[in-house]
Amino acid sequence: MSLWKRACLYSMRKRGKTITLFMFLLIMATLMLICLSIRSAAEIANANIKKALLGYFTVNAKQLDSGITEDMLGQILAIDGLSGKYTLRSYSYANYFDAERNPLEINTGSVTQIPEKYANAGKLVANSNTESDSYFIDAGFELTEGIAITSEQKNVVLLHEKFAERNGLSVGDRMFLGDVSDKSRAISVQVAGLFTNTKEQEAMEITPMYDLYDNIVFTDPATASYLLYGTEGETSVQYGDFYVNDPDNLEQVMAQVQEIKGVEWDECILTRYAKDYQNAKTSLAGLQNIVFIAIAIVSIISFLVLVLFLTLRLRGRIHETGIYLAMGVSKCTVLMQYLAEVFLVAAVALLMSYGTSAAISNQIGSTLLSQVTTDTYETTDLTGVTETIKETLIDLGLSEIKVSVSGKDYLAIWLFGMALCLGSTALAAYPIMKMKPKNTLSQMS
Amino acid sequence: MNLGIRAVLYTVRKWKKTLLVFALLLAIMILVLSGLAIADAQEEQSAELRGTTGVSFTVSRNTATGGWGSGNGGSYSTQEYLTPDMMEQIASVDGIKAYNASIRTILCLSNTKGQWLEQLEPTGHALVDCQFYSYGCFNSEYHSLFLSGALVLCDGKAVDMSDDNEIVISKEIADKHGLKVGDTIQAVNTPLSDDQTMELEIVGVFEVVADKTDERNNFNEASYYDYANNAFVSEAAMKGLLENYADVGYASADFFVSDPEQLEVIIHQVQSINSINWNNFLVTANDEVYERVSNSISDTSTLITTLVIITTVISMVLIILILSISIRSRKHEIGILLATGIGKTVILLQYVLEIFLVAIAAFPLAYLSSRQVARALGTLFGKTVENVIVTPHHFILVSVVGTVLLVMAVLLSCIPIIRFSPKNILSQME
Numbered sequence: 001m002s003l004w005k006r007a008c009l010y011s012m013r014k015r016g017k018t019i020t021l022f023m024f025l026l027i028m029a030t031l032m033l034i035c036l037s038i039r040s041a042a043e044i045a046n047a048n049i050k051k052a053l054l055g056y057f058t059v060n061a062k063q064l065d066s067g068i069t070e071d072m073l074g075q076i077l078a079i080d081g082l083s084g085k086y087t088l089r090s091y092s093y094a095n096y097f098d099a100e101r102n103p104l105e106i107n108t109g110s111v112t113q114i115p116e117k118y119a120n121a122g123k124l125v126a127n128s129n130t131e132s133d134s135y136f137i138d139a140g141f142e143l144t145e146g147i148a149i150t151s152e153q154k155n156v157v158l159l160h161e162k163f164a165e166r167n168g169l170s171v172g173d174r175m176f177l178g179d180v181s182d183k184s185r186a187i188s189v190q191v192a193g194l195f196t197n198t199k200e201q202e203a204m205e206i207t208p209m210y211d212l213y214d215n216i217v218f219t220d221p222a223t224a225s226y227l228l229y230g231t232e233g234e235t236s237v238q239y240g241d242f243y244v245n246d247p248d249n250l251e252q253v254m255a256q257v258q259e260i261k262g263v264e265w266d267e268c269i270l271t272r273y274a275k276d277y278q279n280a281k282t283s284l285a286g287l288q289n290i291v292f293i294a295i296a297i298v299s300i301i302s303f304l305v306l307v308l309f310l311t312l313r314l315r316g317r318i319h320e321t322g323i324y325l326a327m328g329v330s331k332c333t334v335l336m337q338y339l340a341e342v343f344l345v346a347a348v349a350l351l352m353s354y355g356t357s358a359a360i361s362n363q364i365g366s367t368l369l370s371q372v373t374t375d376t377y378e379t380t381d382l383t384g385v386t387e388t389i390k391e392t393l394i395d396l397g398l399s400e401i402k403v404s405v406s407g408k409d410y411l412a413i414w415l416f417g418m419a420l421c422l423g424s425t426a427l428a429a430y431p432i433m434k435m436k437p438k439n440t441l442s443q444m445s
Numbered sequence: 446m447n448l449g450i451r452a453v454l455y456t457v458r459k460w461k462k463t464l465l466v467f468a469l470l471l472a473i474m475i476l477v478l479s480g481l482a483i484a485d486a487q488e489e490q491s492a493e494l495r496g497t498t499g500v501s502f503t504v505s506r507n508t509a510t511g512g513w514g515s516g517n518g519g520s521y522s523t524q525e526y527l528t529p530d531m532m533e534q535i536a537s538v539d540g541i542k543a544y545n546a547s548i549r550t551i552l553c554l555s556n557t558k559g560q561w562l563e564q565l566e567p568t569g570h571a572l573v574d575c576q577f578y579s580y581g582c583f584n585s586e587y588h589s590l591f592l593s594g595a596l597v598l599c600d601g602k603a604v605d606m607s608d609d610n611e612i613v614i615s616k617e618i619a620d621k622h623g624l625k626v627g628d629t630i631q632a633v634n635t636p637l638s639d640d641q642t643m644e645l646e647i648v649g650v651f652e653v654v655a656d657k658t659d660e661r662n663n664f665n666e667a668s669y670y671d672y673a674n675n676a677f678v679s680e681a682a683m684k685g686l687l688e689n690y691a692d693v694g695y696a697s698a699d700f701f702v703s704d705p706e707q708l709e710v711i712i713h714q715v716q717s718i719n720s721i722n723w724n725n726f727l728v729t730a731n732d733e734v735y736e737r738v739s740n741s742i743s744d745t746s747t748l749i750t751t752l753v754i755i756t757t758v759i760s761m762v763l764i765i766l767i768l769s770i771s772i773r774s775r776k777h778e779i780g781i782l783l784a785t786g787i788g789k790t791v792i793l794l795q796y797v798l799e800i801f802l803v804a805i806a807a808f809p810l811a812y813l814s815s816r817q818v819a820r821a822l823g824t825l826f827g828k829t830v831e832n833v834i835v836t837p838h839h840f841i842l843v844s845v846v847g848t849v850l851l852v853m854a855v856l857l858s859c860i861p862i863i864r865f866s867p868k869n870i871l872s873q874m875e
Contacts, residue, residue, distance in 0.1 A: 020770055024763070031759050035752065042748045048741040049494075053734070060659050091660040139664040200508065200522060202549070202666040211663075239659060271656040275594030276498065276734050283494035287745060289828040290490055294483045294749055296822050298756050301476040305469060305763065312465045313770065360755070368747045401744055 003333050007340035021313065022345045025421075028306050029353035029413055030360070035298050036409040037361045041369075041401050042291045047246065048398040049284060051083060055247025055274035057254050059240045063267040066229060067236040075260045081244050081253045083397055088151065089133075089239040090126040090224040093118070093210055094217065096167075097176035097186070104167045104175065107214035114209065117180050122163075122215030124177065126224030126237070130158060133218065139199060141213075146171040146193025149220050156192035158218040164194050166214075177219070179227040187226050189219065247277035303420070310424040314338065314432070321432050322440030331433045338429055342421045350417055357405050365403035448791050452798040462771065467803045469767050473760045474811030477843050478835050479818055480753040486833040487749045491742055492704060498735040499592060500705040502712055504535060505697030507727045525725050526694025529680070532583070534721070535700060538714045540707045545587035546698035548683055549666070552579040552676060554614075555631045557644070562622050562630065565615075565673045572636060577614075578670035579632075581683025585613055585649075587701060588677065594654060595662075596672060601626035601649030603677070610682035613649040617673040626650060632678065634686050643685050645678065705735040764850055769858035772796060779862050780870030789863050796855050804851060812840045 011018045059076070061068045067090070068076075077086070095117070096104040103120035127133045128151040135141045149156055157177070159169060169175065171191050178186040197213045209215065225235045244253050250272050258265045317338075324334045432440065456463050504527060511524025527546060536544045553575040554562040561575035568574055582588055586603035590596045596615075604611045612630065619625060626647055633642040653672040655662070662668055667675070678686070687693050702711055708730055716723055782792050812835065819833035862870065 016773065017770075020766055024766055027759055027762060031755065034755055038748050038752050042745055045741050045744040045748065049738050049745070052737040052741055054737070058656065058659060058661075060656055062658070062660075089661065091663075134661045134664050207666065239661070269656050269658065271654075271659070273594065275592075278594070279499060280494055280497040280738075283490060283497050286829075286832070287487070287490045287494055287742075289823065289830045290483060290487050290833065291745065291749055292826065292828055293819050293822055293830050293833060294480070294487075294752055296826070297476065297479045297483070297818060298752065300822075301472050304472045305476075308465055308469045308472065309767065312462070312469070312767070364748070364751050368751060369744045398741065403748075 003337040004340055007337050007344060010337075011341055011344060017313075018341075018345060021342070022349050024309055025306075025346050025349035025417070026353055026356065028302055029350050029417055030356045031302055032299065032413055032416075033353055033357035033405050033409060034360055034364075035295055035302075036413070037357065037403050037405050038364070039291070039295045040406065040409075041365070041403040042288075042295075044399050044401045046284070046288055046291075048401070049280075050246050050248070050277065051398060053247060053274070053277040053280055054243055055250050055272075055277045056241050056243040057250060057257075057270055057272045059242070059257065060238070060269040060271070061240070061263075061267075062238040064264060067225075067238050068240050069236050070234050072260065072263055073237075073240065076240070076242060076257055079253055079256050081246065081249045083243045083245045085243040085397055086128075087132060087241040088126075088128040088221045088235075088237040089241070090221055090228060090237045092124045092126075092224055092228050093121050093180045094124040094227060095121045095178040095180055096217065097178060098167065098169075099174045099176070099188075101176055101186075104163075104169075107162065107166070107209065107212050109207070109209050109212050118210050121180050122210045122212075122217055124217050124219060124224060124227070126219050126221045128221055128237075130218045135216065135218075136195075139197065139213075141195050141197050143193055143195050146191070149192055149218060151221060153192065153220050154222050155187065155189045156220055156223075157189045158193045158195050159191055160214045160216060161194045161196050162214045163217075164191070170194075177217070177223065177227060185227055185230060187223055189223060241273075247274040250274055306420055307424040307427075310342070310421065311428040314425065314428040318432055318440055321429075322435075322437045325440065326437040335426065335429050335433065339422060339425050342425050343418070346417060346421050350414055353413070354405060354410055361403040361405060365401065369401050369403070448795045449798065452795045452802060455795075456799055456802050463803060466767065466771055466800075467807050470764070470803060470807040471811050471814075473763055474808060474843065474847065475815045475818060477757050477760050477847075478811060478815040478839055479833070480756050481839040481843070482815070482819065482833045482835045484750055484753045485836075485839075486830070487746055489832055491746045494742055495705050495735060495739065496703055498705060498732070498738060499701065500708055500730075500732040500735045501699045501701040502708065502715075503697050503699050503727075503729045503731060504532075504715070505727050505729070507725055510724055525722075526696065527698050527726070528695070529583075531721050532695070532698050534718055535698075535715050538711055538718075540702050540704060540711045541700050542703045543584055543587050544698055544700040545582060545584045546695040547583070547588060548581040548687070548693055548695060550579055550581070550634055550683075550687060550693070551576050552632045552634060552678070552686065553577070553636050554676065555633075555642075556622065556624075557629055557631060559631065562618065565617055565621065565671055575636075576670075577618075577674050577676045578667055579676040579678050579683075581678050581680055581687070583680050583698075585677040587699060589699075590672075590675070591651075596651045596675070597654050598649050599652040601647070603649055604679040606680065608681045609648075609679060610643055610645045610685070611648040611679040612645040612682070613651060613677040614647060615673040615675065616650050616652050619647070619650050632676075632682075632686060634690070638689075640689055641685060643682055645682055649677075651677075699731070705732055705739070708732055761850055764847075765854040765857065768800065768851065768854035772855065772858040773862075776862050776870060776873065779859070780867045780873075783863070784867035784871070792863065793856065793859055796859060797852055800851050800855055801848075804848065808840075808844050808847065 059068060096106065098104055106120055106122055108114060125133060125135065127149070130136065130149040144161055149158060164170060169191055171193060173191045174188055175191065176186050176188055178184070201207065201213050221237050222235045225231045225237065229236045244250055254270050254272060258270065321334060325331065506522070506524040506526060508522040508524050511522050514521055514523045532544060532546060554577050555575065556562060561571055563574045564576065580588060582604050584603065584605050585591060591598065599616055604613055612632065624630065624647055626649060628647050629644050630647060631642050632645050634640045655672065657672045702708055712728055712730065716728060779792060815835045819830050823830040
């Protein structure tokens with residue numbers, strides 16, 4: 001009788017035992033696969049935390065004659081490790097005119113002496129996303145009408161509602177911005193929105209009138225680029241904030257930025273901002289270590305349990321082994337038969353484990369995890385009387401956490417599982433094989 | 446033969462098999478105990494991580510509900526200011542770890558001989574060059590300039606709520622004038638007036654990290670001063686320096702909470718403090734950083750917890766499987782015992798007893814070794830995991846559940862055999 005036939009017959013005859021072994025192998029393989037998929041998911045979650053802590057660096061290119069050009073921006077964005085999120089900013093002063101080029105009236109505050117050329121001028125702030133400008137974030141500005149400016153829009157402005165009221169302007173109206181130097185550049189813009197300040201301006205006595213909140217105008221980077229650099233069809237900016245995926249790589253990315261050729265980096269100031277990450281770094285590493293230990297303990301002990309189990313199973317067959325040997329079946333054939341039995345069951349169990357682990361992983365992924373790639377957060381403004389909640393939608397560009405069994409992991413489990421079956425069966429069979437049939441049979445259970 | 450003796454004899458005679466079952470039980474117990482410890486440690490670590498996001502809420506005066514007055518600087522709000530008493534009351538709410546409020550003023554600094562200290566880049570006018578943009582702080586460590594990382598304390602300590610007259614200045618200014626922590630300087634709000642000149646001890650020195658030339662920071666009065674020309678003065682000292690200015694007060698205060706998850710509860714508790722007229726004040730939550738990361742943190746927690754739960758459930762199934770295998774291989778034996786007239790209950794009891802003999806050794810050993818496992822693994826892979834600790838509580842839980850499982854497993858695997866008559870069982874021989 002061939003050893004394969006014997007193996008099949010044994011497996012079928014001892015149905016209970018085969019099913020137990022099958023269940024055991026299936027459970028262990030499933031556990032290990034889930035363990036591996038949880039590990040990769042935890043890695044993505046960790047990367048998401050790092051990304052959401054928003055480490056970034058600022059390139060201050062105000063001293064460069066042409067600022068950050070589109071070419072330079074493209075080269076910076078091509079560097080590995082940047083999250084793709086960035087903010088472009090420029091600051092200047094501009095003279096304000098209406099559509100007929102008549103000067104618009106600004107708030108002169110308590111100032112008696114008005115500097116020359118600034119009689120109708122104010123601070124011009126250009127931002128690729130005005131919502132994230134420090135005036136809106138830190139100084140308490142709020143949009144009251146219209147929409148915020150993003151880099152997609154060209155030739156648009158946001159005005160203070162008092163300035164708009166003073167000059168009879170409203171959303172949709174057109175006006176002119178002119179530069180305050182002698183270059184006599186002027187550009188036609190459209191009012192996209194109105195804003196107001198929710199906090200009082202500090203120390204208005206010492207504030208130059210063009211910096212007064214009423215006189216500030218927000219615009220898009222392209223418009224400011226024309227006034228500052230005279231560029232047309234191309235946008236140059238003074239400042240760029242570039243966000244990285246992993247704040248740990250911030251230094252490295254900054255070093256790479258400074259290797260870009262054709263830029264006088266000595267004239268630029270690069271500053272790193274990763275305070276939130278620095279605060280969280282130790283705790284985050286602690287959490288990662290716990291994930292690691294969890295996975296390590298589960299894998300190592302699963303391995304031990306598997307070896308012990310296979311050993312236990314084989315010990316019940318000492319008597320059978322003795323009979324085979326007495327019948328003249330070679331030790332090698334007996335061992336091969338035992339291996340064949342285990343492999344048969346293991347192959348089926350491993351095949352099925354893909355299905356079970358994928359099903360469980362899917363459940364974890366879809367029902368337990370937050371699965372938000374666009375993170376919504378609330379800014380709660382609680383007053384004693386009323387409670388208003390406004391929601392801001394911020395796209396952090398986080399990766400979706402997939403708890404899934406990768407092909408690589410599955411292959412690893414196959415190789416590992418088969419090697420384990422081979423190793424432990426051989427190991428368990430060794431002491432039995434060493435004995436003579438006589439000794440084996442006399443050891444009857 | 447007594448069933449106790451039989452159980453011991455079997456265990457000893459089949460010592461190799463006993464050892465295997467023992468090792469299996471031990472491994473599974475270690476797995477479950479470590480799992481529980483990991484789940485607890487994970488919770489603790491996540492809470493710590495959430496805490497590092499520096500969540501706070503700001504109480505500020507509501508200028509919309511207050512009156513307005515006008516002076517030579519334009520109109521100003523006449524809304525009431527926050528008093529130190531109010532802040533203390535708010536800070537006494539559970540879960541608030543620190544708070545800070547500051548008053549801004551421009552101080553003229555001089556050395557103990559009365560010579561003006563010059564700013565970093567002097568203009569040549571003595572009375573302008575000695576002006577420093579100063580914050581009177583309850584706790585300068587929590588001042589936004591330090592929290593944002595723009596300034597970093599490089600020597601000494603922050604100004605706090607002690608009654609001492611303390612000041613923190615920049616390293617550049619300290620170096621320029623040969624000053625160091627422990628030295629004393631003088632400060633006055635308006636020179637050549639009735640304002641008192643006070644002696645302040647330099648308790649700390651800060652370094653400027655942020656790029657001050659970045660115009661992003663130029664949105665308020667402070668932007669007209671270089672960061673190096675900033676100073677932080679203790680609240681006690683500021684009170685003395687501004688004693689002639691009754692109309693100066695705290696427009697807002699920031700309160701920092703330990704656990705961001707409690708923020709809303711704490712804010713509601715704060716708003717129920719009756720002695721404060723909440724019509725005059727606004728409360729704003731500052732939890733952007735937390736909101737950004739909280740989902741990802743809870744994902745990580747969920748993943749670990751799920752892994753622990755799956756492992757525990759699987760461990761239970763494994764124990765039942767293993768015991769049923771070891772008992773099924775004794776079918777023949779059961780038949781013989783039944784044939785010799787031994788009661789079914791006695792046989793069951795003997796098997797339960799045998800498994801208990803193994804468990805009594807395995808359970809405590811698992812407890813002792815699992816306390817070491819996480820640490821050993823940690824050092825092996827260069828990871829520090831101090832807080833994975835198996836507590837006696839875990840041990841008791843696992844032992845009780847484990848014992849119940851073992852008894853169940855023995856019963857489940859014996860009953861199908863015991864149902865038959867000895868003749869049937871013995872004829873089924875291997």
